[in-house]
Amino acid sequence: MTKFSFTRTAQDGRARTGVIETTRGAIRTPAFMPVGTAATVKAMLPGSVRETGADILLGNTYHLMLRPTAERIERLGGLHKFMNWERPILTDSGGFQVMSLAALRKLTEKGVTFKSHIDGSKHEITPERSMEIQRMLGSDIVMCFDECPALPADRARISESMQLSMRWAARSKEAFGDRPGHALFGIQQGGLEEDLRAESAAALREIGFDGYAVGGLAVGEGQEAMFGCLDFAAGQLPEDTPRYLMGVGKPDDIVGAVARGIDMMDCVLPSRSGRTGQVFTRRGVLNIKNARHADDPRPLDDRCDCPACRQYSRAYLHHVFRSQEIIASMLMTWHNLHYYQTLMAGMRDAVSEMRFAAFEAEFHAARAEGDIEPL
Amino acid sequence: MTKFSFTRTAQDGRARTGVIETTRGAIRTPAFMPVGTAATVKAMLPGSVRETGADILLGNTYHLMLRPTAERIERLGGLHKFMNWERPILTDSGGFQVMSLAALRKLTEKGVTFKSHIDGSKHEITPERSMEIQRMLGSDIVMCFDECPALPADRARISESMQLSMRWAARSKEAFGDRPGHALFGIQQGGLEEDLRAESAAALREIGFDGYAVGGLAVGEGQEAMFGCLDFAAGQLPEDTPRYLMGVGKPDDIVGAVARGIDMMDCVLPSRSGRTGQVFTRRGVLNIKNARHADDPRPLDDRCDCPACRQYSRAYLHHVFRSQEIIASMLMTWHNLHYYQTLMAGMRDAVSEMRFAAFEAEFHAARAEGDIEPL
Numbered sequence: 001m002t003k004f005s006f007t008r009t010a011q012d013g014r015a016r017t018g019v020i021e022t023t024r025g026a027i028r029t030p031a032f033m034p035v036g037t038a039a040t041v042k043a044m045l046p047g048s049v050r051e052t053g054a055d056i057l058l059g060n061t062y063h064l065m066l067r068p069t070a071e072r073i074e075r076l077g078g079l080h081k082f083m084n085w086e087r088p089i090l091t092d093s094g095g096f097q098v099m100s101l102a103a104l105r106k107l108t109e110k111g112v113t114f115k116s117h118i119d120g121s122k123h124e125i126t127p128e129r130s131m132e133i134q135r136m137l138g139s140d141i142v143m144c145f146d147e148c149p150a151l152p153a154d155r156a157r158i159s160e161s162m163q164l165s166m167r168w169a170a171r172s173k174e175a176f177g178d179r180p181g182h183a184l185f186g187i188q189q190g191g192l193e194e195d196l197r198a199e200s201a202a203a204l205r206e207i208g209f210d211g212y213a214v215g216g217l218a219v220g221e222g223q224e225a226m227f228g229c230l231d232f233a234a235g236q237l238p239e240d241t242p243r244y245l246m247g248v249g250k251p252d253d254i255v256g257a258v259a260r261g262i263d264m265m266d267c268v269l270p271s272r273s274g275r276t277g278q279v280f281t282r283r284g285v286l287n288i289k290n291a292r293h294a295d296d297p298r299p300l301d302d303r304c305d306c307p308a309c310r311q312y313s314r315a316y317l318h319h320v321f322r323s324q325e326i327i328a329s330m331l332m333t334w335h336n337l338h339y340y341q342t343l344m345a346g347m348r349d350a351v352s353e354m355r356f357a358a359f360e361a362e363f364h365a366a367r368a369e370g371d372i373e374p375l
Numbered sequence: 376m377t378k379f380s381f382t383r384t385a386q387d388g389r390a391r392t393g394v395i396e397t398t399r400g401a402i403r404t405p406a407f408m409p410v411g412t413a414a415t416v417k418a419m420l421p422g423s424v425r426e427t428g429a430d431i432l433l434g435n436t437y438h439l440m441l442r443p444t445a446e447r448i449e450r451l452g453g454l455h456k457f458m459n460w461e462r463p464i465l466t467d468s469g470g471f472q473v474m475s476l477a478a479l480r481k482l483t484e485k486g487v488t489f490k491s492h493i494d495g496s497k498h499e500i501t502p503e504r505s506m507e508i509q510r511m512l513g514s515d516i517v518m519c520f521d522e523c524p525a526l527p528a529d530r531a532r533i534s535e536s537m538q539l540s541m542r543w544a545a546r547s548k549e550a551f552g553d554r555p556g557h558a559l560f561g562i563q564q565g566g567l568e569e570d571l572r573a574e575s576a577a578a579l580r581e582i583g584f585d586g587y588a589v590g591g592l593a594v595g596e597g598q599e600a601m602f603g604c605l606d607f608a609a610g611q612l613p614e615d616t617p618r619y620l621m622g623v624g625k626p627d628d629i630v631g632a633v634a635r636g637i638d639m640m641d642c643v644l645p646s647r648s649g650r651t652g653q654v655f656t657r658r659g660v661l662n663i664k665n666a667r668h669a670d671d672p673r674p675l676d677d678r679c680d681c682p683a684c685r686q687y688s689r690a691y692l693h694h695v696f697r698s699q700e701i702i703a704s705m706l707m708t709w710h711n712l713h714y715y716q717t718l719m720a721g722m723r724d725a726v727s728e729m730r731f732a733a734f735e736a737e738f739h740a741a742r743a744e745g746d747i748e749p750l
Contacts, residue, residue, distance in 0.1 A: 038695070040695055076672055084686045316459075
């Protein structure tokens, strides 16, 4: 079985491009991972997700452990088979969603106990249990179990939480064991504090992981603060393994993160927005429910070759969105994911061709134009 | 422009098979028309609908005239272009849905006034207006505007209503005018009364249409009464033009209707059921939300080659249905439409090969077996 590997093929400034090889196929970086929370990227068939250019999906441990349960997925042959996605899957550790979704959370040194947001049943996640669940799911890239404090928080709380996450990272590594063909990523914490981030990075490097995530960002601190943190945090992580910025983000967040040395990202934004009528194009964001689109025969983006843009008018998408038709979610999610993957491909090419700064300038210039004028 | 034509290629008992040629392609009969109410077959992309084997879709005049309006669809190039379906479309007249959905209906000799179920706005449909709307939509097969009384109703009410529908049929024909490449179908009424059905059929034949529908059935009379009526009603309509049974139905309704000489049908059942978890297979009906499927690695139907059956387990479909994921509607609608189209193809082959009675027997025998046993 091939071992997990990362090869950087080019670097322009801090922006990198390369490829992660896994036993289930290659992941071109920088990579955007669509989120398949409950064993589906909402409103998309897996073949369509692949058509947008996605090399890897993210699955949510918290959701899957509650329903249909990791044990059931294992009995059914693992998450890839269950959800009909043969390529790589990264699973998060469950930690973040326990904190954001579950009720009656109780945090101890051992782990977290909580009640399910679905049926109120009681559960526990520890580093060991998180590794067990992610093993049963069969994910290719496993994330350490960590704690992620909401920002703003005081320095003492952030430091304490980071220390706990580092102890959990060591336990995660121990529990993960030796699983050829599967990778384990550590998660750096430390809020916006440079020294705490450095301390966390050092602790993780000491333990040793196949890749390193920047955790604890995109939790309300704002883009400027996030970029400020990434300016030091990314460089604290090893150069020769993938760097993954968790839960990010908007298109300009993603471009800024890649500019700061990030290789992987995930976010529900393109899929969630597809269901709420928010559409991403190279000229920024538009809302399809706006009356200005009702009679507009033009596509969302005349340069986009996704099915929504090749085959449908804004007027149609407006109509089906207003009529609450499922096809509206299907088409706009497809478009948004296609936009995100096209953006990633554009960045990969730009880094390869050593013109990332020009790419960034064009990206921002097109967005500054804003959406096409009404007819 | 090719004129609308119908060629019967075989007949076995009263069951017929053949082909309707239109300017937008051939319709193999017996044909099942998926319903694309608001310019979309719910939860399906048009390419997927075509993949199930559908040659023609049905669009609903009532829904489309209210939203996005026929005028808007015409400005945007017609319904085919609007909804990205290049093959034939049949539109109903709006009459049936006005009666079942609209508020404050007022019926006169001239037509029907009503308030929209969407926004309460006031509208009128007359035979002339129905023809105008269907022309603006650009439908290939246009239906006469008729009135359809709910059953049971007394004979006088049914007769009176049928007479009105026949006067409206004459006005529809007059208003339709001469539109090469587009067909106009008359609609037989008369409840379950043989003599009223005969009177209606005679009136329609006198006016002259490109095809004839059996209207006013599948409105609560039950299968036995419906088949009893079809036993005389279908034969009252011309042999050399298509016979269309409106709003039917369940798989066994469809087989029984074809056995009685029907060539075309439409129903929301396969698509609606796909969204409510009801699944049609050759072994009958199953409900995917039932706990018995939670751990079942088998497909819905091991002989079905739709994506839901080729790529997913019952366990997965159960999970995504219980999780209210859109993919559940997408996959189960696909399966159900595939099942219906496979059933139609089976009947077409059976009639061609003069073994329709054997086909019927096999159809009922497989259903009598019931769903596969739980593991």
